[in-house]
Amino acid sequence: MSVRPTKAMILAAGLGVRMRPLTDGTPKPLVRVAGRPLLDHVLDKLADAGADEAVVNVHYLPDQIINHVAKRKRPRVIISDERDEVLGTGGGVVRALPLLGTAPFFHVNADTLWIDGVRPNLARLAESFEPTRMDILLLMAPTTTSVGYSGRGDYGMLADGALRKRREHQVVPFVYAGAAIMSPAVFAGAPPGEFSLTRIFDRANEQERLFGLRLDGMWMHVGTPDAVDAAEEAFLASVA
16 A cells, blocks of 8 residues: 655755865755755655655754745745754654654655656655555665765665665665655654664664665765766756
8 A cells, every 4th residue: 555645854954064165154955956956856856746744854054944945835844943952864853753743754855866767756655655564665776876976885675675784894786865755653762862863774674664665767966066066967968
């Protein structure tokens, strides 16, 4: 049984240290790629996927993000203000859970960027999420075709989509593309304060309820100023 998430969580509270000097006076979600802020690329994809509300957490240069999304109507943006506390990727979601409700929701990093293939990847995630056997479904990009990524990958993936975390010194074929669908129930018993979302992924993996869906299209790892140029070249090539 597929799901139709109407709410989303967007992680936008990071400091963007590796993107300096672009982020010295601009939060990373507002760095422009192909003429638009990264955050707008994400919000547009969520709107197309049917999300009515998007919770956006803020910490670094928060007022710029708040002002930028103030007039956004599709999806409507709700701010989760973390300017007085560093909560990390996991703690930020826990803080926002009362705003996200009890149904599975989209979870997207504000700085993730991809070009869809034949069908939108967020729609594919919604169609593939099966609440009876999974708590988290991650969008997984092949490392060999990703733009700007040179790491060892994050997970191997079985034929049914079940994920297997990379062991130390191992090289695996897929990297998490920064978009997912999650059940709020997976955060039950989560620690208070700052912690990494990786802890939640690991627990779901141990319970064999962490799955992946191969991205259709091209994913761009926009982690450094040089990667912005590479991403823009990929965008230009996709519309040529």
